[in-house]
Amino acid sequence: xxxxxxxxxxxxxxxxxxxxxxxxxxxxxxxxxxxxxxxxxxxxxxxxxxxxxxxxxxxxxxxxxxxxxxxxxxxxxxxxxxxxxxxxxxxxxxxxxxxxxxxxxxxxxxxxxxxxxxxxxxxxxxxxxxxxxxxxxxxxxxxxxxxxxxxxxxxxxxxxxxxxxxxxxxxxxxxxxxxxxxxxxxxxxxxxxxxxxxxxxxxxxxxxxxxxxxxxxxxxxxxxxxxxxxxxxxxxxxxxxxxxxxxxxxxxxxxxxxxxxxxxxxxxxxxxxxxxxxxxxxxxxxxxxxxxxxxxxxxxxxxxxxxxxxxxxxxxxxxxxxxxxxxxxxxxxxxxxxxxxxxxxxxxxxxxxxxxxxxxxxxxxxxxxxxxxxxxxxxxxxxxxxxxxxxxxxxxxxxxxxxxxxxxxxxxxxx
Numbered sequence: 001x002x003x004x005x006x007x008x009x010x011x012x013x014x015x016x017x018x019x020x021x022x023x024x025x026x027x028x029x030x031x032x033x034x035x036x037x038x039x040x041x042x043x044x045x046x047x048x049x050x051x052x053x054x055x056x057x058x059x060x061x062x063x064x065x066x067x068x069x070x071x072x073x074x075x076x077x078x079x080x081x082x083x084x085x086x087x088x089x090x091x092x093x094x095x096x097x098x099x100x101x102x103x104x105x106x107x108x109x110x111x112x113x114x115x116x117x118x119x120x121x122x123x124x125x126x127x128x129x130x131x132x133x134x135x136x137x138x139x140x141x142x143x144x145x146x147x148x149x150x151x152x153x154x155x156x157x158x159x160x161x162x163x164x165x166x167x168x169x170x171x172x173x174x175x176x177x178x179x180x181x182x183x184x185x186x187x188x189x190x191x192x193x194x195x196x197x198x199x200x201x202x203x204x205x206x207x208x209x210x211x212x213x214x215x216x217x218x219x220x221x222x223x224x225x226x227x228x229x230x231x232x233x234x235x236x237x238x239x240x241x242x243x244x245x246x247x248x249x250x251x252x253x254x255x256x257x258x259x260x261x262x263x264x265x266x267x268x269x270x271x272x273x274x275x276x277x278x279x280x281x282x283x284x285x286x287x288x289x290x291x292x293x294x295x296x297x298x299x300x301x302x303x304x305x306x307x308x309x310x311x312x313x314x315x316x317x318x319x320x321x322x323x324x325x326x327x328x329x330x331x332x333x334x335x336x337x338x339x340x341x342x343x344x345x346x347x348x349x350x351x352x353x354x355x356x357x358x359x360x361x362x363x364x365x366x367x368x369x370x371x372x373x374x375x376x377x378x379x380x381x382x383x384x385x386x387x388x389x390x391x392x393x394x395x396x397x398x399x400x401x402x403x404x405x406x407x408x409x410x411x412x413x414x415x
Contacts, residue, residue, distance in 0.1 A: 170214025
């Protein structure tokens with residue numbers, strides 16, 4: 001909430017502190033709800049629409065640092081609206097674009113409130129971890145049929161937690177896992193048991209999702225986290241700690257995998273899912289053939305073909321975020337999304353290692369963003385709520401850095 005919207009008088013300060021605490025609590029609860037998307041509209045959408053609306057009325061401030069994110073996402077969604085004009089049967093098209101617009105605004109919202117109060121970063125990640133632990137536990141219990149009705153948390157013998165799809169459930173768990181990993185590596189060892197316990201639960205849930213994209217994302221992100229921390233912390237003692245804990249973690253994960261593979265059901269599905277190319281990937285109109293044909297088709301349709309139309313022409317959806325942006329948002333949407341990704345990658349890379357209070361959160365979000373960008377070539381991340389949260393975190397931290405630079409630049413000129 002912008003403090004400019006309320007007169008800064010001495011008697012108002014206690015009220016402002018109370019309002020700020022309530023606002024941060026509501027944000028924390030909203031992030032927590034992002035782990036429960038069994039049906040749509042999910043509680044997350046309903047709650048966040050109200051929260052963003054009320055906050056905007058009371059004084060949500062979009063700074064110059066966050067404005068480009070808003071402009072790029074609005075342009076992206078204008079492309080989606082234009083794509084509706086070429087649809088013969090709109091069906092669920094308008095609702096799809098409406099959800100896209102909401103998610104875009106959610107990313108801008110998170111960036112703005114983080115810039116206004118960087119302490120919210122810790123609350124956001126703690127809420128994300130709590131949500132991930134619960135939804136991972138639901139996926140694990142569902143996979144092993146631990147109680148009547150637990151099959152609601154699985155799909156095709158794969159854990160999906162409180163999500164509709166295991167391929168979204170798995171990637172959702174990666175950023176919270178990185179947060180716990182960072183705590184394990186950077187904080188005193190007396191806090192390690194809690195971090196280890198939480199990390200094992202999340203890792204098991206992610207493993208039982210049997211999502212190849214989630215596995216690859218987690219492996220890349222974990223290795224990148226260790227590498228970046230080794231770059232940033234150059235003391236021998238710290239590097240030895242990271243190396244020791246990393247080796248121990250790999251050993252525990254390997255042991256857990258060996259134990260899990262003793263279950264025939266897990267072993268059979270694991271053997272099937274570890275094949276690089278599945279039956280639905282190769283061959284005529286397989287995933288990769290659809291990518292080729294879809295990109296060729298998009299060259300003839302500058303406005304796109306409309307949301308959810310691709311699956312009426314081909315056997316399945318695009319399963320490629322770049323192709324999705326072309327088919328559902330047209331060339332305008334594609335170029336906007338490309339600009340957003342490149343801008344975020346470059347700006348995040350430049351600021352990721354700076355010694356700032358928000359650096360750990362930026363590092364975690366940036367690594368997760370790079371990984372999500374990579375898996376976007378084989379999966380559609382368009383309506384993944386946590387992806388927009390990641391983008392909002394990165395841009396919020398970039399805005400904090402911009403403000404930090406201006407303040408110290410002004411102090412330098414004054415001196």
